[in-house]
Amino acid sequence: MKLNERGLLVVLSGPSGVGKGTVRKALFDMYGSDFTYSVSMTTRDMRPGEVEGKDYYFVSKETFEKKIAEGGFLEYNFFCGHYYGTPMEKVEEALLTGKELILEIEVNGCRQVKEKMLDAVTIFIVPPTKEILYERLRRRGTESQEEIEERINKAKAEFGLAYQYDYIVVNDTVANAADRIRAIIRAEHARTKRSIYKYYEMVGDGSEQ
Amino acid sequence: MKLNERGLLVVLSGPSGVGKGTVRKALFDMYGSDFTYSVSMTTRDMRPGEVEGKDYYFVSKETFEKKIAEGGFLEYNFFCGHYYGTPMEKVEEALLTGKELILEIEVNGCRQVKEKMLDAVTIFIVPPTKEILYERLRRRGTESQEEIEERINKAKAEFGLAYQYDYIVVNDTVANAADRIRAIIRAEHARTKRSIYKYYEMVGDGSEQ
Numbered sequence: 001m002k003l004n005e006r007g008l009l010v011v012l013s014g015p016s017g018v019g020k021g022t023v024r025k026a027l028f029d030m031y032g033s034d035f036t037y038s039v040s041m042t043t044r045d046m047r048p049g050e051v052e053g054k055d056y057y058f059v060s061k062e063t064f065e066k067k068i069a070e071g072g073f074l075e076y077n078f079f080c081g082h083y084y085g086t087p088m089e090k091v092e093e094a095l096l097t098g099k100e101l102i103l104e105i106e107v108n109g110c111r112q113v114k115e116k117m118l119d120a121v122t123i124f125i126v127p128p129t130k131e132i133l134y135e136r137l138r139r140r141g142t143e144s145q146e147e148i149e150e151r152i153n154k155a156k157a158e159f160g161l162a163y164q165y166d167y168i169v170v171n172d173t174v175a176n177a178a179d180r181i182r183a184i185i186r187a188e189h190a191r192t193k194r195s196i197y198k199y200y201e202m203v204g205d206g207s208e209q
Numbered sequence: 210m211k212l213n214e215r216g217l218l219v220v221l222s223g224p225s226g227v228g229k230g231t232v233r234k235a236l237f238d239m240y241g242s243d244f245t246y247s248v249s250m251t252t253r254d255m256r257p258g259e260v261e262g263k264d265y266y267f268v269s270k271e272t273f274e275k276k277i278a279e280g281g282f283l284e285y286n287f288f289c290g291h292y293y294g295t296p297m298e299k300v301e302e303a304l305l306t307g308k309e310l311i312l313e314i315e316v317n318g319c320r321q322v323k324e325k326m327l328d329a330v331t332i333f334i335v336p337p338t339k340e341i342l343y344e345r346l347r348r349r350g351t352e353s354q355e356e357i358e359e360r361i362n363k364a365k366a367e368f369g370l371a372y373q374y375d376y377i378v379v380n381d382t383v384a385n386a387a388d389r390i391r392a393i394i395r396a397e398h399a400r401t402k403r404s405i406y407k408y409y410e411m412v413g414d415g416s417e418q
Contacts, residue, residue: 123399124401126408126411126412128411129411129412130411130412159412162401162408163401163405165401166400166401167396167399167400167401167404168399168401168408169399180395180396180399182392183391183392183393183395183396183399184392184395184396184399186392186393186396187376187392187393187395187396187397188396190332190376190377190378190392190393191375192333192371192374192375192376192377195376196371196372196377199335199371202337202339203335203338203339203368
């Protein structure tokens with residue numbers, strides 16, 4: 001019996017290359033999971049194997065900028081010449097279903113989300129050491145040397161933004177990281193600020209004492 | 210890999226008769242648990258089956274009041290003619306071991322604990338409905354009718370203090386309640402305020418950017 005029955009908006013972030021997508025997939029594959037994922041919109045090119053509307057909504061720069069002007073993003077970000085953002089209408093649609101909505105966003109999108117959604121649970125995923133992350137970025141085959149260096153510099157800067165998040169989760173193994181995130185979601189449902197309203201409905205407000 | 214390796218001080222409370230002790234025992238029996246329990250001190254009589262130093266430290270009123278005067282309690286409480294309290298030195302001993310320390314206290318002890326231990330995680334255990342609790346209190350065989358009525362009145366007043374706690378956990382089944390508490394403990398270790406120091410040790414403070 002959960003006292004808070006509303007879905008949570010859960011923000012997953014962390015430095016480039018930390019494995020956010022892999023952890024998110026593991027989370028969705030766990031037994032008993034009932035999550036919705038918000039697909040981001042981007043102006044970057046589709047990579048091999050990516051699917052429109054599943055990995056991203058791929059749109060033109062003009063379409064993206066028009067949407068920014070209309071206030072159509074929960075958060076957005078410009079990096080390496082491309083935009084990435086979370087369309088607002090998709091978030092609202094998903095939260096109405098009562099399921100947890102998992103957002104995977106760029107590190108500096110956290111503040112934008114917290115401003116618009118005070119209730120969001122924000123989780124910063126980190127590697128066990130920073131060297132592991134840099135090594136992983138260097139081995140990435142799909143990008144030019146220049147892009148790799150830019151990503152490493154970006155990751156260095158991003159490490160410092162962990163303090164903006166509610167939780168820090170180490171991605172030592174994907175299963176451990178996903179399991180920790182599940183515990184966080186479970187715990188957040190029990191937080192007094194989320195459950196007190198239903199609790200008072202249940203026991204009364206004490207005024208009959 | 211946990212970023213916070215210090216033990217947590219976890220306070221379990223809830224209205225009289227909600228099953229705090231049973232939930233606490235289930236929590237300790239879970240696979241992988243590594244908890245310490247702080248035994249309270251009381252001036253009430255030992256009930257059949259209770260063991261000195263395991264269920265409570267049973268002391269005289271004079272001993273208890275001397276200890277109050279010395280500031281020797283993390284929290285204490287007077288109810289139905291008896292004192293109940295958490296000896297400070299036992300808490301300090303236990304936290305030094307690095308294990309989670311579970312305290313089971315009276316509802317109105319929460320504020321006293323929070324004042325002395327800002328880091329404490331406080332959990333309020335509630336019944337699925339208040340009627341279930343009142344019925345359970347009425348069936349208690351070891352107390353007089355007058356004591357039962359006093360406990361019911363106390364429970365009514367206690368329901369209103371849930372807002373002082375960090376979490377509200379429904380004791381629908383003992384296993385569910387214990388499992389939620391374990392998730393809360395796991396999540397609390399990942400909270401940024403507890404893990405940021407070790408995190409910065411690990412990745413540096415970003416000053417090398």
